[in-house]
Amino acid sequence: MAQVDAQICGCPRDTLCDACVAQRSAWLTGAAALRGERWGREVIGRSTPQQRARPWPPYEGAAVARAIAKVADLSGDARLLELLGRHVHRWAADEWSGALAARRVSPLTHLAGGGRR
Numbered sequence: 001m002a003q004v005d006a007q008i009c010g011c012p013r014d015t016l017c018d019a020c021v022a023q024r025s026a027w028l029t030g031a032a033a034l035r036g037e038r039w040g041r042e043v044i045g046r047s048t049p050q051q052r053a054r055p056w057p058p059y060e061g062a063a064v065a066r067a068i069a070k071v072a073d074l075s076g077d078a079r080l081l082e083l084l085g086r087h088v089h090r091w092a093a094d095e096w097s098g099a100l101a102a103r104r105v106s107p108l109t110h111l112a113g114g115g116r117r
């Protein structure tokens with residue numbers, strides 16, 4: 001019987017306890033990943049070839065604010081938003097660098113009987 005629900009825990013929504021931060025982070029990781037992937041694609045879509053040659057900006061300054069804005073509706077807790085912001089940022093960076101595309105392609109090539117064309 002899992003009785004770890006935040007409602008039962010009763011900690012404030014904007015000052016979650018460690019257990020609730022960890023649990024909600026696990027719940028929201030997938031949503032953050034999808035948003036990061038979409039963010040990366042959007043930026044790729046409006047970038048020039050010169051911009052595409054640059055690396056994704058590091059997680060600092062304006063990039064932190066942008067990443068956290070992507071998940072701000074998911075929680076009112078600053079620690080949880082910081083974790084999710086890092087996650088969104090990492091997925092966007094992986095989409096930008098092509099690492100996500102590489103991960104997407106490999107299982108499909110196995111399903112199709114393997115081998116690159």
Ligand SMILES: [Zn+2]
Nearest residue numbers: 009011017020
């Ligand atoms: Zn709690």
